[in-house]
Amino acid sequence: MRFRVREFELALMHRMRDLNAGRVEDALAVMGASRAEVRAAHTHWTRLAHAARAPKGAAVFRMALGPPRHAGPRAFGSLTCDVHRWALPSWPGLEFEVLTGPGGEVWNQWFVRPGGAVRLGFANLTPWACVVADVGTSFPDAVPLEGQAPHHWAVEFTHAGTAYRARFVYGLYQRLDRRVGGPAG
Incomplete structure (x- = not known):
C-alpha cells in the first residue's frame, strides 16, 4: 500500500470514528473508501511510527503528505520547536500541524486554523x-x-x-x- 494523503486522512478517521462514527461513515462514502481501507491505513501508519528504518519526526509526514504548506520555528517560552502544516482535502480551511522538538521528535500533531482561532457562536x-x-x-x-x-x-x-x-x-x-x-x- 502506498501511503499518501488519502491514506493519511483514512488513518486519522480511524481514530475519529471513536467519537463521531456517523461523520466518518459519511466522509468514507464521499471518498469511495471502505472500512477495510481505514483499518489498513491505520495499521500501515502505526507500523511506520514504530519501524526502526521508517522516517522519523516531520520526515514521515513529508513522505506521506509532501512538502508542508508552512514550515518554521515557533517559540514557547524558552523552548523553540519547528512547526510544519499541511492542508488536507477532507478538512478545507484547516491545516494539520506537527510540532517537532530540537531533536526532531514529534511533540504534537493536530488540526489548527491558519491565521489563528475564530470566535464562534x-x-x-x-x-x-x-x-x-x-x-x-x-x-x-x-x-x-x-x-x-x-x-x-x-x-x-x-x-x-x-x-x-x-x-x-x-x-x-x-x-x-x-x-x-x-x-x-
Missing part, C-alpha cells in the same frame, strides 16, 4: 469545522483537558447555564456532550 459548533483553539476563544470559561485516548482532547465550558464538554480528535471538533455535575472549571 454556540450554534456554530460544527463537527469537523472547529478546532480546540476556536472553542477556547469562543467561551470565556473554557478549560482544555486531555482526552481519554491517544490524540483525544476535550474542552469544558458553560453556555446558557449548562455545562458542556466539547470532544476533539487530533484537535478537530467531533461532538458536544452535556456534563453532569455542574459548571466547567
Whole structure:
C-alpha cells in the first residue's frame, strides 16, 4: 500500500470514528473508501511510527503528505520547536500541524486554523469545522483537558447555564456532550 494523503486522512478517521462514527461513515462514502481501507491505513501508519528504518519526526509526514504548506520555528517560552502544516482535502480551511522538538521528535500533531482561532457562536459548533483553539476563544470559561485516548482532547465550558464538554480528535471538533455535575472549571 502506498501511503499518501488519502491514506493519511483514512488513518486519522480511524481514530475519529471513536467519537463521531456517523461523520466518518459519511466522509468514507464521499471518498469511495471502505472500512477495510481505514483499518489498513491505520495499521500501515502505526507500523511506520514504530519501524526502526521508517522516517522519523516531520520526515514521515513529508513522505506521506509532501512538502508542508508552512514550515518554521515557533517559540514557547524558552523552548523553540519547528512547526510544519499541511492542508488536507477532507478538512478545507484547516491545516494539520506537527510540532517537532530540537531533536526532531514529534511533540504534537493536530488540526489548527491558519491565521489563528475564530470566535464562534454556540450554534456554530460544527463537527469537523472547529478546532480546540476556536472553542477556547469562543467561551470565556473554557478549560482544555486531555482526552481519554491517544490524540483525544476535550474542552469544558458553560453556555446558557449548562455545562458542556466539547470532544476533539487530533484537535478537530467531533461532538458536544452535556456534563453532569455542574459548571466547567
